[in-house]
Amino acid sequence: MYPLPLVKRVKLFWSSLKGWISENFPEALRTLSKGASEAQIRSAEDDLGFKLPMPTKLLYRFCNGQLPFSRNHFEDVRMAPLGIIGGYVFYDHSVNVHLSSLEQMVEETKEFNLDLEEQGLPIGPNLALVASSWYHPKTFILNCSSGDLYVGTANLSAGEMMPCVPKSLIKPTDSDMPQDGLLLWLEEHLRRLQNGMIKIRPLKTSRYICLYPEASPLCSSAVTNGVKVRASAVFAPEHPYGGHPGTYLYSYSIRLSVPEACMLGGVYFSSCQLHSRHWIIRCKDTVVSDVNGEGVIGKVCWNQKGKLISAS
Template structure:
């Protein structure tokens, strides 16, 4: 073990060695543990007594925990090893070319992400691929013609992202909603973003260079994530570590930054962090906190980017009817239209009757939506008033204890930040809508119509864009 760990700068002085020789048990163990793995390896060369003290596996248990985040003696593939000392040696041989704090950070990210997926989204967990080797990374860099950022390389050493899309449409459809990043669906616009494996990165990046040479030339951009449905592309600048998402004007070079620039430190020796690592860590934080969750889309589960917790998700209860609402910035829509800045947002409305619908002291077990009214504001100025019957062509019935009725729509905003607020008109009980000529009439309502409020929810371009 000692020979695999180079000694620290400067040899230990004889007086220091003599002092360590005179120490007993716990005191000596404490000094060795605090010294770190490399000085401990150097101490093992000094004498038989120090070699025996350094060989104690409890010392290497601490080194493995502190330096690598290991709680068991396993190799990088999870296979058991005979001791923590052997484990430290194996990990150092595999990842010694990287700063160990970064190795630990990336390892803990993937361990936590896989744990969340395994418990909450096993379908997506099954699409994750085994990590690549240094040789495969070197081959990819040779094909691309430039180096990948250190954090990105480590991300792919631990996990080669998700299964690549193929020429088999049936196979693609099976995994199409299992994107690690997730997405949204409104009207005929679907976006679900998958993290690309290394081989797909190289292939799609070359295609982009051929298709958009003016955008890519000299910028060392790679395609790191894409959507199977509506085109949505995330690109990493390997020179400065910045992550971008392309709009529909990507052929003209229109891209939006996805991560706060001030957080990116691509050249820090101890804790380099590029946009991709920061982006994935923030995504995991939102998943673990419950800010975003999985939902069903048709018959498939997917990670929904519509926020589920305050302050991004608002909630209001009127006469027993609960309405939750939140919005997501849609970056793939053009940012500039006819020389005017605008943003597109998709919003999700969730309606339910948790206990009972109460109106005028009378309880009803159900109620039905008839109409809606929206006020859309930009910088506290009303820019749009919208009224209409139903929602997305439906007149949902809400019943006590039933699942939420969920629908999604969208709205442009000329400038931000902004907000949406409004109300729904409901009628107690369950009624029938009758079409007479071009008018809709209510048949057999059980009570008078009442308004259900929608608490204002924000429309804003976030610091982290997904």
């Protein structure tokens, strides 16, 4: 039923991801469901009214996504930051994306289509919601006809979404090695976890997969007088930035640390205080932000040897 090379590929993906989670993020391992049966997949397809792409079916055969919301508020609060897709936090905007189970996919897809119908908007062909955030809404949608994967914008209620994977990489079911947007996207996510591009970071009393890149070329780094500064950004199209159509938000994260010691005037210090900041953010040759002011407004930040300060 499934091509053997594709079965081996999906099996390797899940065994590698579960191995990484077990070693680095064990609290999230318990949120992964066992694989879905063919009967469960057919039932989901019947409820949706269309077939899922072959690679997506295989992904669910090995693991039926993550556990959905329960009726236990405290359990939901505990599980909210444990999305295997990860997320980010800036100001009052929190995102943490979970891979949906088949049951959750069907339920949320029907709700999405109903919302569009009530607004008199055309429903896209064979769209399924495959992943979503438990905090502020961020939704990933798979076109089950073409295999394209999209992320919803702040205007998703009007059907606006953006592609996540280059169309040239997607191969249809009748190819030697079919691959849809969801499989390619998850494999790239795993690659970033394995090579340390993204890492586990603390979040209040919990931990989460932080999507701010921490390695080159997606992260800039410089050391001055022993103080190391790293800067990176995430794209947050779901944020209602300014409310202007076609305007989308990037959030940047600045992380400061003193790996060894701070040196000033030939004297070494084990700690230093952040007094002021000045950084320039460019898009190609255009300056989009020039920040010059107090260190961190409302906070007194001390950098100590081996410790990290993060601002976003």
